[in-house]
Amino acid sequence: MSTKTVELRDDVYERLAAEKREGESISDVVDRLLDDEQSDWRYSFGRMRDDAEEFERVVKEQRQRG
Known part of the structure; x- marks a missing residue:
């Protein structure tokens, strides 16, 4: 595995x-923190503005499951 400074x-x-x-190494910490951030639904919330219909569909689907 290569490394970067x-x-x-x-x-x-x-x-x-x-x-x-x-x-843990510092690299492990950064990797874990990035994984935690990306698994948080709030991380992607603003990125779906252009796809509001898809967002509504997903929300309805989740509510029906839940």
């Missing part, structure tokens, strides 16, 4: 380091 401000690095779990 990314420059971070000290305060940003400290915030990432504070999120580390036992055995």
Whole structure:
């Protein structure tokens, strides 16, 4: 696996380091945080503006299931 060097401000690095779990690297933290963000429905909410009908269909379908 290749690696990339990314420059971070000290305060940003400290915030990432504070999120580390036992055995995690900074790369693991970034990966986990990105996965968490993308699995949050609020992350994509604004991106569906152009497809309101599809959004309404999905909401109705979810309500019928739930």
